[in-house]
Amino acid sequence: MNCELARKNTTLFLYGELSIEEEQTFQDHIEACADCSAAFEAEKRLHTALDQRQVDVDPALLVRCRRDLSQRLESVRPRSGLLDWLARLSDLRIAALAKPAAALALVAVGFFGARLTTPRQPITSARDVAALSSADPSVMRVRYLEPSASGRVQLVVEETRQRTLSGSVNDDQIRRLLLAAARESTDPGLRAESMDMLRSQHASGELRPVLVYALEHDPNPGVRLKALDALKAYGREADVRAALTQVLLTDDNPGVRTQAIDLLVEDKDDSTAGVLQQVVQKDNNSYVRLRCQKALEEMNASVGTF
Amino acid sequence: MNRPSPIDADEAALIRAAQKGDQDAFERLVHAYDRGVLQIAMNLLRSPEDAYDVYQEAFLRVFKSLHQFRLDSSFSTWLYRIVTNLCLDQMRKRKTRREESSVVDTEDGPRDRMDTVAEGREQGDPQRSLMNRQLSLRIEQGLGDLTAKERMVFEMRHYQGMRLRAIGDVLGTSEEAAKMCLFRATQKMRAALGDFV
Numbered sequence: 441m442n443c444e445l446a447r448k449n450t451t452l453f454l455y456g457e458l459s460i461e462e463e464q465t466f467q468d469h470i471e472a473c474a475d476c477s478a479a480f481e482a483e484k485r486l487h488t489a490l491d492q493r494q495v496d497v498d499p500a501l502l503v504r505c506r507r508d509l510s511q512r513l514e515s516v517r518p519r520s521g522l523l524d525w526l527a528r529l530s531d532l533r534i535a536a537l538a539k540p541a542a543a544l545a546l547v548a549v550g551f552f553g554a555r556l557t558t559p560r561q562p563i564t565s566a567r568d569v570a571a572l573s574s575a576d577p578s579v580m581r582v583r584y585l586e587p588s589a590s591g592r593v594q595l596v597v598e599e600t601r602q603r604t605l606s607g608s609v610n611d612d613q614i615r616r617l618l619l620a621a622a623r624e625s626t627d628p629g630l631r632a633e634s635m636d637m638l639r640s641q642h643a644s645g646e647l648r649p650v651l652v653y654a655l656e657h658d659p660n661p662g663v664r665l666k667a668l669d670a671l672k673a674y675g676r677e678a679d680v681r682a683a684l685t686q687v688l689l690t691d692d693n694p695g696v697r698t699q700a701i702d703l704l705v706e707d708k709d710d711s712t713a714g715v716l717q718q719v720v721q722k723d724n725n726s727y728v729r730l731r732c733q734k735a736l737e738e739m740n741a742s743v744g745t746f
Numbered sequence: 747m748n749r750p751s752p753i754d755a756d757e758a759a760l761i762r763a764a765q766k767g768d769q770d771a772f773e774r775l776v777h778a779y780d781r782g783v784l785q786i787a788m789n790l791l792r793s794p795e796d797a798y799d800v801y802q803e804a805f806l807r808v809f810k811s812l813h814q815f816r817l818d819s820s821f822s823t824w825l826y827r828i829v830t831n832l833c834l835d836q837m838r839k840r841k842t843r844r845e846e847s848s849v850v851d852t853e854d855g856p857r858d859r860m861d862t863v864a865e866g867r868e869q870g871d872p873q874r875s876l877m878n879r880q881l882s883l884r885i886e887q888g889l890g891d892l893t894a895k896e897r898m899v900f901e902m903r904h905y906q907g908m909r910l911r912a913i914g915d916v917l918g919t920s921e922e923a924a925k926m927c928l929f930r931a932t933q934k935m936r937a938a939l940g941d942f943v
Binding site for chain 1: 769772773774776777778780781784785788794797798801802805806809810878881882885886903904905907909910925928929932935936939942943
């Protein structure tokens with residue numbers, strides 16, 4: 441490899457876009473050529489500098505986008521059941537001869553529709569529809585409806601009721617809700633923030649499994665990084681080390697893998713070198729491999745496996 | 747690490763359910779990708795309102811065309827192709843409207859672009875904070891000097907971690923062409939940051 445090609449490949453090497461053979465040739469050249477080695481170091485500094493640019497999304501903007509999309513989808517979503525039938529009926533080009541029949545059908549529909557929209561009986565046994573005014577903080581979604589011959593209708597609704605709670609993170613109820621949010625919220629921002637709030641709760645013993653679960657299963661790399669950060673306090677625990685090893689070998693995000701290396705190396709044990717050696721051999725990201733190599737060198741361990 | 751297949755089993759199940767009209771499935775599909783969509787739109791357009799428009803239009807198009815989506819192709823590639831095309835349209839429109847200024851539109855009114863860049867751990871260190879602001883400014887200027895295509899390739903490779911082959915698929919070009927774009931973008935960013943690195 442000549443210097444011109446090595447300079448070109450520097451970018452691809454750092455992005456993990458070279459084949460294994462190309463990487464090997466590149467590394468051989470870098471070790472032998474002081475100029476290209478210096479250029480490589482400069483390129484790494486460029487990457488580090490570019491990484492400092494914040495790219496996180498404003499949670500308020502995300503919430504607004506989701507809310508408005510949901511409303512727009514409601515307006516374009518095909519209607520089903522009675523509403524769909526009503527819509528289709530209104531679209532019909534009614535022939536003059538069919539007008540009386542259509543008028544009768546519309547009267548019947550109006551009667552049935554009125555029962556749907558202004559029921560005289562509760563839709564569910566627990567709630568009167570009249571109570572569901574616009575001031576009601578509930579969000580309801582009809583999941584299923586079943587009309588009966590008597591003109592009544594049974595609705596199955598999903599209901600979300602908003603309520604404001606305030607208190608210390610030490611309060612049992614607040615802590616349990618935060619733990620649930622950290623694990624189950626559909627909003628990754630909320631999951632990450634809940635973890636942050638709970639970090640002071642080392643003594644409770646409930647947080648660590650939630651963090652380990654998030655590290656291994658959360659689909660959002662930002663949340664996994666947050667979990668990793670919070671797990672620094674538990675770096676010596678066996679379950680944490682097992683999760684870190686698993687993440688290092690399988691997580692698809694190189695940033696998460698890099699952080700996992702740092703945490704594993706902070707409290708080395710007998711298995712650490714073996715895991716790092718595996719990563720050096722198999723990881724497709726050159727930076728992750730470099731971090732492992734460096735960690736192995738600091739441990740005076742061999743880079744290769746035997 | 748590379749995913750074993752373009753689409754995993756859970757995602758395929760979600761798409762199938764959404765194609766049959768399951769609203770929750772579609773919502774989960776949106777939530778799986780929307781942060782990334784907003785992030786890429788925000789970074790490329792640097793305007794929350796333009797990013798908002800791209801988000802809405804992209805997912806509405808997905809919703810309307812989902813029944814045509816074939817499960818043997820990659821959902822993320824399809825989605826990001828829609829998003830990058832919308833961003834490209836916005837960037838072209840903007841180019842004809844005005845040169846980009848250092849002022850961006852926000853919900854709270856116009857603000858200097860650099861004021862919208864969140865500060866990190868350096869908050870307690872004024873000197874470091876100043877350095878980082880200057881560095882961020884250089885990065886923004888450098889990104890502003892990239893062509894639309896270079897910008898997209900660089901954004902998707904450096905900040906979204908996408909492979910060059912996938913970027914080529916998204917942009918409807920070859921891996922080699924995406925590679926060349928990345929080279930040019932990196933060279934320009936190196937020149938823009940100059941003495942900072």
